[in-house]
Amino acid sequence: MLANPATALELDHVSRHFDGRAVLSDISLSIPAGKITCLLGQSGCGKSTLLRIISGVDRPDPGGRVLVGGTEVAGPGRFVEPEDRRIGFMFQDYALFPHLSVADNLAFGLRHLSRPERRERVAKVVERIGLGHLLDRYPHSLSGGEQQRVALARALAPRPSILLMDEPFSNLDQGLRERVRRETVDILRETGTTAIMVTHDPQEALAVGDMIVLMRAGRIEQVGTPFEIYDRPCSAYAAEFMGPCNRLTGLWSQGRIETPIGAFRADLDMPDGALALACIRPQALSIGPDGQGISARVMAKTFTGESEQIDIMVHPLAQTLRMHSHVRIPMGIGDKVSLQLNGAQVHVFPEEPGTDDPLDQS
Structure with a gap:
């Protein structure tokens, strides 16, 4: 081949x-x-x-x-x-050798090279990732972000054809995780590295x-x-799995699903009268003053900083619908409102009874 x-x-x-x-x-x-x-x-x-x-x-x-x-x-x-x-592996816990300095950790996978070649290879990866001030340190004295960068440098030093990464950022706090992730991605793109990363986070x-x-x-x-x-x-x-959805079951008829909050077209090969499922993203929903759309009522509001999470009830649905808004909503809990939809954020599928819940991590 x-x-x-x-x-x-x-x-x-x-x-x-x-x-x-x-x-x-x-x-x-x-x-x-x-x-x-x-x-x-x-x-x-x-x-x-x-x-x-x-x-x-x-x-x-x-x-x-x-x-x-x-x-x-x-x-x-x-x-x-x-x-x-020629495949590198970056472990979830970084697997740095505690008895070796950063410099020796970086050189560990280069023992097949001559000493001058090892020094040159380590120097290049140190310059690329910016580890010069850490070379004499030991893993126990490094922060989580520093350990992650050393682990990345050690994995890249042998110049693997593919780098495998198993949940590489899961041990870091949220703020640090995002910064280190950006730095890592930048390095991988700059070096043109083929990387395969395992994650459970969409x-x-x-x-x-x-x-x-x-x-x-x-x-x-x-x-x-x-x-x-x-x-x-x-x-x-x-x-x-890729993001929150409101689930609505409805009947399939003439190329669209009929639900209590409207009909949505989709390109599905299904007989009329079959059950279908509409998955509606929270950002597909918006609300306005009562009388300008589908009649609904605000049941709960949760402020999350960047956005507001709002649960609304629409008759005859048995469960509330959830929407996200980046604009402050003046309506309070219990107020009557009008529900409006952005059909572009509605996904329609055949109904699959007994489908496992993608959010169930058990």
Whole structure:
């Protein structure tokens, strides 16, 4: 097979079973070179297992293949050891050696090079990431952000063809997490590194990924750019995982779903009379003075700083609808209002009874 220079990694029908239970089921995927790909999904969906198979720490079931740069590194009758794959791994806890200085941590994976080559390689990565003032320090004396930067530098020093990152920002506080994440993404883009990052946070995947691979119960649910996967989800599961939704069940009739708050068109191949599901983003809803839309009542308001979260009741719905507003709403709890909708933020799917909740992390 000839290597496609635009493709850094290919997974071909990769599955993995443990004790008879399928953790991964028939995963086929191409990872673009020089881009950041996020493996996204709830706990237990198989994303970390997939990362271990890519790295060579684990093997796929017989029949599955892993190709790096067009070369098979795992498949029928072939297995390349992790150290020979040119794949870097950045662990969730950073895994810095506590007894080694920062300089020695950075040089640890370069023992195959001569001493002058090691010094040159460390100097370049130190300059790139800005670690010169930390070289004589030890991991225990570093802040969380500094440890993360050292771990990134150590992973990049051997110049891997692919960098794997398993929840790399989860140990950082929120404010620090966002800053370090931006710095890391900037470095990866400047160096043209092909990176695969595991995360359970859809907002993080949307902010970081050039491509998102949404996983569900060991399978790929959807692959796309952040805009594609958020604006055009392939299923109710994908829509709800990528952001909050109000769920409304209705009847499908003549190319649209009929709900108590209106009818919404969609391109679905369904018979008239079938049940359909409308997933309505909170930002699709707005309210105004009573008498200018669908009659509703304000049931709750929660101020979150950047926006206000408002729960409204519309007859005959049994549950409230939730909306987000970045504009201060003068109406108070109990006031009658009029509900208005932006149909562009409504996603319609066939009804799937018993669908698992994407927000259930148990």
